Amino acid sequence: MHPQVLDELGLSVAIESIAQDFSKRTGVDIQVFKPSLRKLLPDFINTTLFRVVQETLTNIQKHAEAKSVIISLSIQDHWLTLTIKDDGKGFELQNNNTSYEGIGLRNLAERVQYHKGEFDIKSSKKGTLITVKIPTASFVNHFNEATIRTKNDDR
Incomplete structure (x- = not known):
């Protein structure tokens, strides 16, 4: 279930590509x-x-009635942070934002938590903000282990 576009273009270009497709399809301004x-x-x-x-763009298209979306990805203070903010009509969160009614949001939260990350949603009549934070410690060792395996394979 790994999207081929990630292998071909990398994450940054893949996000830009689906954002452009979303904007063309929906008329929603996206940055x-x-x-x-x-x-x-x-x-x-x-x-x-x-x-x-x-999944977030799909939800925005189906439910938000948004006119604009901002997607931001950054790495700082030992966290990889992704935010997606829209200016749509928002929705009511269940149980103080600790559980999610839709299966799509639950699946996203579980994916992020698998990486020891945090998944947070804030929503009001002025829009919705989804924040994903994954500690760099969850993946930095991946590169160290890959380097060790490569060195061992060269022997």
Whole structure:
């Protein structure tokens, strides 16, 4: 279930691509702020972040009646942070934002929590903000282990 576009283009370009497609299809203005992350993140993190953007844009199209969306991806203070903000009509959160009514949101929260991350939603009549935070410690060792395996394979 790994999107091929991630292998071909990398996460940053893949997010930009689905954002442009979304804007053309819906007429919703969308801005993307991101670093270039083609080789920086392992596939399992790229896939999680891509799926969060994909599912969130689907929800925005179906429910939000938004006119604009801002997607931001950054790495700072030992966290990889993805935010998606729309100016739509919002929705009511269940149980103080600790459980999610829709299966799509639940699946996203579980994907992020699998990486020891945090998944947060804030929503009001002025729009919705989804924040995903994954600690860099969840994936930094992936590169260290890959380097060790490569060195051992060369022997």
